Amino acid sequence: MTGSSLLSILILVIYFAVLTFFTVRSARMKEKSMEEYAVAGRRFGMFFVMMTVVATLLVGSTYTGWFVWAGAEGLIAHYDIIYVAAGYLVLYMFAKRVWVWGKKHNLLTQPDFIQLRYRSRPLTVIFSILSVVIEAPWTIMEFATLGFLAQAITFGAIPKNVGMIIIVAFILFYIYYSGMRAVIVTDLIQGIISSLVISVGLVFIIVKVFGGFSAMYQSLSQAAPENLTITMDGAYTYQYWSSIIITGSLGLFAWASMFNRIYAAKSVKTVKRATWWGAIITVVFSALVLILGLGVKLLPEAMEAGEQAFFWILNSVGGPILMSLGGIVVIAASMSLIDSVITTHGVIIAENLIKYAQPNLPSERRVTISRIAIVIYIVIALVIAMLNLPNLAHIAIILYEGLLQIVPVLLFAMFWKRSNKHAALWGMLVGLAVAIVLAALPTGWEMFGGWTPGIIGCLINVVIHLILGFALKKEAHVDALFAQIRDYDEAEELEPAKAK
């Protein structure tokens, strides 16, 4: 083991020790209840909510897959910057409805929201299963990424599988300990560290390696001018560009864990304020990462490093210390996504699947079931991740096209009174079938001039939803639900004392 490996391991150990300290000190559950475990008692303020959303949107693959994609093919990879900005806009639109209904009806999961709006057990159960099944391959891939990261930043001293087990065991420790509260507290710490490293480190690197932003673009315009166009001079279509932005920004809200972040806030105002600050921070940071990614094209050795290009640059500029710090940022980004997804899945299994079979389970018992479900889920995911399945990434991409089919259901549920359970169920199932079949076909991605299978499925989904929405009678309970939104006074949140 070299000195560089030891230094990296030491920095990692310090990082995990800091996270453990804050988790044990600040993330203890106030009571053993499902509301506390799933949505942290709905008590978090703007800064915490902002950081947890930022940490989720700056995912690990921004620094690995997308980073090297920007280097290889240029501006097409910068769709990430636009889709996160647009994603925040969707979050702003959803905030009031999700939070108010969540608070008034004690909702704990995204499927709870569907059950409240449509009052259909079959729809809610299918929705719950889809959420877990579609998102699970992404969790497994992130597990594998964590192992790969641990190996990369310790210069091979920690083997991939050992690294994966250690980091995942750590995630299990804190989400078992206090669920969403631990997720939000650790996201805050991870977000602060990442923000510091990215804002200072990346500007420093761009100046040091390329002589500044402008100089980098000038060199790139000589070496690979096609990388400075969105379509790579015609290699991609504009339809594809539009598709990936729309899929990305809407797809963010198909992730069940996003609802739990909104529920965890203490008010609608909190979510809205967190949204606008989060949007600025995420746009600036994603831009910095991906602009540096563009420059990879000018560094042949970094290009050769593939998905480790980010670490190659960090190591060449700042040695093992900067590389370890950068590694922590990427590990933190992956962990922030995984922890909330796993916690949410554990809660969905307890609340929306097991509780339906045994409705009288007390809250404390459901927390225990959630925890057991999380342990089983993690063990299965770890085993699959260690098997190195060659088709896992392909399966995950196909399923993501399916994930988008959840979005019309959510949008119509929130904004259209005539939307009903039949429209939601059949629109979603047909859209899902179309998207998955097209995505699995070798020609499916080109069949519609660059529009992705998810978008085609979504269009069919929307058409079916509209037809059944207009054809069938409006459900009786809907007016009362929408009245709760209409009558909710956000001003009371501003000055609660006066409002009373």
Added chain:
Amino acid sequence: MKEQGKNKKKTLYIIFFVFFLVVFCSVTFGPIVRIFDRNDVWLIGMPLSQFWILFTSLLIALGIGALYYIESAIEKRRRS
């Protein structure tokens, strides 16, 4: 007063809906993106294509901020 505040908010939402739609389409709708997808025109040290991606993304983020503050101001005025 409450009704007046609600009407103001409705107008605000319509204005911002149009604003966001225009910005979003300008960076996703092929025929418009094509106009800005240029590496031979440069602005503040970067090609127009890159500038347009960054500019529209920031515009969306700042637009959310503007919407939030105007919305809050309407709420505050209504209460006072």
